[in-house]
Amino acid sequence: MDAAVLAAKGASLIVRRLGLGGGTALPGLLALRLDPALVPRLAADLRAGSVLVTGTNGKTTTARLLAGMARAAGLRVVANAAGSNLVRGIAAALCQAARADGRIGDGERSLGVFEVDEATLPEAAALLSPRAVVFLNLFRDQLDRYGEVDHVAEVWRRAAASLGTGTALVLNADDPAVASLAGAARRPTLFYGLAPGSHCLPTLEHAADARWCPACAGELTYGCVHYAHLGIWRCPECGLSRPAPHLEGSLEEGRLHLRLPDGGRRFLPLPLEGTYAAYDVMAAVATALALGLPWSAIEEGVVRFGGAFGRQERLVVQGRHVHVVLAKNPAGLNQVLRILSQRPAPLRLALFLNDGLADGRDVSWIWDVDFELLSGRVEWAVASGTRAEDLALRLHYARLGCELAVEPRPVAALRLAIGRTAPGETLHVLPTYTALLRVREVLARWAGRPPFWEEAEP
Structure with a gap:
């Protein structure tokens, strides 16, 4: 029996059973503590x-x-x-x-x-x-x-x-x-x-x-x-x-x-x-x-590619079509905005800006994003996340010409956005990385979909 492997498998099971996540990192950290040479040994x-x-x-x-x-x-x-x-x-x-x-x-x-x-x-x-x-x-x-x-x-x-x-x-x-x-x-x-x-x-x-x-x-x-x-x-x-x-x-x-x-x-x-x-x-x-x-x-x-979670992922929530696209830096978000600029107007948006360690504390990058591409094409937008006010300010100066709501709490923001979207209409959800984890968890639950780590497994 391999103690490090068994410890990792046990930790993964416990993390998932307790609903603490997918067990995709902590088990590996534990295994490496027990055997620092584990990666090359198993990879052999x-x-x-x-x-x-x-x-x-x-x-x-x-x-x-x-x-x-x-x-x-x-x-x-x-x-x-x-x-x-x-x-x-x-x-x-x-x-x-x-x-x-x-x-x-x-x-x-x-x-x-x-x-x-x-x-x-x-x-x-x-x-x-x-x-x-x-x-x-x-x-x-x-x-x-x-x-x-x-x-x-x-x-x-x-x-x-x-x-x-x-x-x-x-x-x-x-x-x-x-x-x-x-x-x-x-x-x-x-x-x-x-x-x-x-x-x-x-x-x-x-x-x-x-x-x-x-x-x-x-x-x-x-x-x-x-x-x-x-x-x-x-x-x-x-x-x-x-x-x-x-x-x-x-x-x-x-x-x-x-x-x-x-x-x-x-x-x-x-x-x-x-x-x-x-x-x-x-x-x-x-x-x-x-x-x-x-x-x-x-x-x-x-x-046969089925997509990856949060990468142009599509879900159906209460009859609404929800389009989730990770938006974590200017280059990527500009590509998303160019795609949306070619969609029929009016658009409905829920944007989430966090400043967690995995996002980067510095959110000044949003001023390099060409939100102006959507000027005149958005019906309403919701700004959310730990830096919702910063995001709302940037959207204000982009002069989108739409109604803008600010709701820092992600679940409340999603409820607001879903409620404003009529059945059959599409809501575009654009979160940064740490926001994506929470947003996708909530949307998947509402849509009756499994957690992302289960969908990632073949």
Whole structure:
């Protein structure tokens, strides 16, 4: 019997039975206290290797897409699918998958797919010796925790340089900070990116975080901006430019057309809306190809994708359609607002702004969000969360031209918003991360849905 694994399994059961959460972090923390070497020891049974997915936005969606593709290929997947992305979350997932003797059965066909917090990547990579690491994007997020994006970029450069020679990198060619990691790593690299199209923006968004060359600090120029600072970029001073993607996608009528590394062409349906969803699909496809998964499994993984909690999740509450979208930083929230700006007016909104540790105490980022995109399109909005007043002030200056209510208490705000939404109408709920946990818990209960950690389990 393995004491650390048994302790983790017991802790998970107790936490869930007491209704204290999903048991996705505490059991791992307990197991690591009992056995600090637990992660590499258990991961040694993942004979198909492991994949780490990191980035500011899209980790949960990309990891779940990839896990679905791997399962469709006949692999057993061990994943921190509920989104606990520190080392303790990885440890908890491994313990959950292990038998009481500390072994993971069917090891030959077992693959680890772990989403990893940006700052946790170096530690996780050292513990797991991953088969591949996927870098999605780098945006401002939790400034008081991470500092500016340059700090995280340097952490990533050191991590990429320290990876073993057998680890492949999957990089977003359209993000200058991410694409530049190839030079630091000097190992097999697979780039993915989006081709220019009608979706391109004429200039960088106000929330763009990478205006300067990662090599010489010169100002970058863009031939096409997909969103934020992602696009067809080039530095006129040193000549550094967007690398040619091995996997390149184009958006056409809600479908993603792909040019594969071997020159072949395929198309996939987009399971979620928005340009950022196309990037998540491309990242998962590129990684699946790097792992040697067959196209049939890749396609099945996308078609059968059921979404991730709070990521464009749809519920029905008392006859009202509720659309829940995580909104935790300027780049991501601007994408959500662009999607909503294309919906038929009038819109009904419930927005939740918290300043918990997982959100970041500094909420000044809301002033970099283009709420003005919805001017004249909103019937009414409710501002809630621990920083509801700050959010209401920002919405006031956005001149949305709508009725605005301020209700800091999340459950009361949800009751107010549901009550103002007529049966058959749609309510759009936009919470920051810690607000999402509470908001989704309440909405799921009202909708008769299980907790998110149960839905995350295959």
